Amino acid sequence: MIAECHAAPQDPVGTWLADTFPYQHTLRAEIAADLRRCPVLLIDPPNKSFFGHVVELATGLTLCDQSPYLRLLHCLGHDLATRLLSMAGYRPTADAAKTYNVWHRGGSALHPAHIFTVASRLAYVRSLLNDLDRHRFHAGDVARDLLERYPRLLNGRPDETYRTRRAFRTVWASYSNGFHSALRSYGPATAELSLLDGRRHADFLLGTTVLEVKSGRLDDDRYLDELIRQIVTYALLAHHDGLRVTHVAVYAARYQRLLRYRIGELTNQLAGTPIDLAATGAHLAALIRDRPRRRPAA
Template sequence: MSALTSEVKNAKSPVARWLRATFPHHHDVQADYREAAGPARVLPSPTVALGTQGAAIDWWLRFLIDPAPSVRLAVAGLRSGRASCERAGLELLHDLGAVDDDSNHAWPIRPARSRDLSDEWWARMSYALALLVELYRAARVDGSRLMQLGPDSRAADLLALANAEEVADLIAMRDLAVEQLLPRLPSGSVATGSTFEGSADLNADADLIVGGVLVDFKASQGRARTDGSRASGLTRADIDQLLGYVLLDYFDAFALHSVAIYAVCYGHYAAWPLDDLCAELAGRPIDLAAMRQEFAQVVRVELPDYRTASIVDRIRRRVAAR
């Protein structure tokens, strides 16, 4: 099954084409976001693996906000058999209270039970979970640091895979989130890593839903400026990803009323009431329930047809090239 994040980046995908045709007026939203974001406040060093680092701070933010986050994707990655660090991973997950002694069951963890552990431990643990999830999500993992571990490795070896610069940057981003994100979140029920009714049609899980607000964490460094600083940006794909989450909630199970982005390197939290954002992007008021049904038709009918045609076309080109 394809993923929302990949489909919105592919301009030829029926998902991206429908979103951009239905919500074409994005430039003002992007300009307002860039102006409000300001300069980056945490810039990772060149030794940082940016993709893994972004996933790691996502985990740490979940532990700050969600009293019982699930680590099911990390468990799934470990059980994939793509790396020989099962002993180390199970030991770490067991220490977190995420798996039982036989590793046959996985449960949400309780971060409050480990609040007395050091910031360095939290940073390294978040990084380790990010690596384990890559075993589940990434197309290739042969370059993963997990390949440095063997069957006899322990949890301490897994925790040691994050380098000192990555640990320092994660702590800095955590501190910034405590200052800039947590006070802006509404009260209400909390869910992290949530899937939607439409996730069965198009793989998608949201970083955070709290009090009816869907929040997407973005760890991008942004665009380099001539003075050496960096500027945050909101791409068309970023906007489409937010819209996609909302539309995949076919029957409004999460009662979403707003969407938001938190740029972790900038400490910038931008939130939009859903009706206002959709109306601005569409250039007119919209019926969200009707839009959800249209979108369901796109991902259930048009997207599979497109992907089948793409596969057939690739096969024909390979045959013709022989």
Template sequence: MIVRSDGVSQDPVGALLAEAFPYQHVLRADIAADLRRCPVLLIDPPNKSFFGHVVELAIGLALCDQSPYLRLLHCLDHDLTARLLTMAGYGPTDNATTAYGAWRRNGSELQPAHIFTVASRLAHVRNLLNDLDRHCSDSVDVARHLLEQYPRLLSGRAEETYHTRRVFRTVWASYSSGFHNALRSYGAATTQLSLLDARRHADYLLGTTVLEVKTGRLDEDRYLDELIQQILTYALLAHHDGHRVTHIAVYAVRYQRLLRYHIDELANQLAGTPIDLAGIGAELADAIETRPRRRLAT
């Protein structure tokens, strides 16, 4: 652990990015000024973390042409999986009724109530898997058994679900007003992009754009600093892993704003000089690989 001049400890990844990109504060100021001009959605979900998962999963289900989140779906029985995929606008291909990865979007219009139901169920599965992953290697099998025995684990508390659904309607109306079409225009969607042998996961890769979705507040420097470090990390690791990445983007849900940057131009600006993305990506990968591994349900 490295200690900054102000006495606050900084992890090696943050220290490496701070050294490679000393002008991150310029981007932070630009984003802050941009977001202050945006019409802010007045939303207050009862469980902000859970709501963030629901929105991320819903957007992924809406963007993908083939059914995503297969690890989550494999925790459910066939009948429930088929119902959820149908509600999300997917249908089986010929001779592939149980090969969920082969289900494809059928062109039907997405209903907010349906997409919320699917995304909220999968969010509960994700939370369960994240808990199990810390303790067992066969977490999918354990989760499937638990959900068979206790199906109420997929529903959560009725009052919390009711209030979350109300907030989701507001967010989904905003998303559907133009953001969905904008994101679709970036290219084919991959959800929960696994990076550096699953040590990190980006929300989406859309064509050649790495996208991060933020449903929470971005009105303090610390939130923006975390966001900038996050998108730089994902872009560098994606480049390191061999993905063709040209842009990084942030969909700030609460602020109804989509920000997108050309990775080469942004990296050079934040570094203050032309920079070798491959070299920095390799250094970043090495710094992360020396840290304890963490797993994430996808």
């Protein structure tokens, strides 16, 4: 039985993925059955997309030994950026003004409220950059100017902030109870992994595992189909880029579940036949290069 293709017919990448990996429906059914057995966190953040950014950024701030999200930090004033890095547990290792990549993680325990504050501020910067990237080539400069003039852009409405913080506390209590240690065990973390010269970005590279963090619902075939296309794309592009990758993983925060697959076994299962990762990754890369280039993600 061939899986139903939910990709738009005019999307050559989606069509190629559906044709090359016709057994995605098998994995979709496996994941759906797995998640149905999981204890689901009862959260209802007011802005699901923003909440997803907050959870991803908070995860990166606790996994990365060297300060991540430099593009976001450079949109902020130096005092605020260094204050946020300190709040997230990072300490400077060199006396270089505005060079945030020389900050490294300290050993002190972090309070969830501090992580939420830092992650939510950076999530507002990311949202602003994503809006500007759709229209401007120098979004960083524009965002920096806007945030200097209107610092309240880094604050949401009090009622939305309260509901977002409450949902975050629930997710973070679950994350801290084993998932953080499990993800750290995969290896050193790189956030916002740039693939194919920035045409795609995965959430993380942990050692040899490409990781996607999902805080939203995965109880619909459309969501799972998109997730499967996403992890297959990132796995193939990482291999094509010459990265030493062996696994792809998904942290489904709402479902308190960590899924991890060996790349070769995953692609063979979805294709129904052994896959040449080098040739398949090169073909996918060529298809993506032929499409109009996306603006860089924040």
